[in-house]
Amino acid sequence: MGRPPCCDKIGVKKGPWTPEEDIILVSYIQEHGPGNWRAVPTNTGLLRCSKSCRLRWTNYLRPGIKRGNFTEQEEKMIIHLQALLGNRWAAIASYLPQRTDNDIKNYWNTHLKKKLKKLQTGFDGHTKDGFSGSQTMLKGQWERRLQTDIHMAKRALCEALSLEKPNSLCDLKPYDSYFSWMRPNQASTYASSTENISRLLEGWMRNSSKSGGSTPETTQNSINMTVGTDSTSSQGTTSACAANHTDDLSPDAFESLLDFDSSTPDVSQSTSLDETANFAQETSLLQDESKPKLEAQAPLSMLEKWLFDEGMTQGQEDLIGISLDETSELF
């Protein structure tokens, strides 16, 4: 068909986004909401193609994004979902609301793939009866693990879908929070966005002080939030990056990690964060955008239906104990 590119190559800027561009984009989306990306470069004057604007927003500026190290639980979750869904990063990302598909994809490619490969080499030399290729685990073990994986996913889904029946057959504790985003009464991810924006602000402040006020050309984590807001200097009192707080989470703490109600411990800690919170809350975009796909996903997909049906028919089985232990072995 020979479809023309979404933007002509001439005059379109590429490469890292500058803080100034971020500000322009955020301000625009704050005002108009996400969507209609085609119009964004035209209306903002940004020399970026619409795609680039969308990506910058969804992968970096969008509210509710958690950055920094993945927790062990998140790793496990990704591994399970990857086993079930394949490289459908967007689908996987929908189960980890605070992570972007790009982030998950990168993490898979750079960390988890290696980790699993290393793990698998431990089983080398035992492949038999056609159980071949890169899957060098003992067949029985592999099958058992796969079964466990599927079962865990079923259970998690089952739990998520039977929220109105708290004492129903699905009461697998560690996964209570995994699907908490599906709950109709979940809090908005609004607050998480505050972290995100404040983090940008913090980066901006740090770089400003470091460089004596000169604007770094391509500081990814920097943004001057004075645009479009009643600006108040933060006096550099921002606490440590919110994302970093997740690094030392205990497994128990993870339960609250995905619980949006409690995911913003830092928000009230400083003036600047309050400011950014206000900045965020003054807009409606976050409610609109925070997780539109999640809303759309509420109806069961084929896979989820299948998992749900299976889970229901099987009821509580004996794999529960094994499941967690087995997955723990991976690490």
Next chain:
DNA sequence: AACAACCTCAACCGCTCCCCA
């Protein structure tokens, strides 16, 4: 200290999907 090798991740590219006229 200098250089090379390796790693990470933001951003780009190209394709498919989906909606609408």
Next chain:
DNA sequence: GTGGGGAGCGGTTGAGGTTGT
């Protein structure tokens, strides 16, 4: 029913950072 255009997705790239020699 069909084609065009926008949005979304997954794979890939490359600049910048880190680690090893």
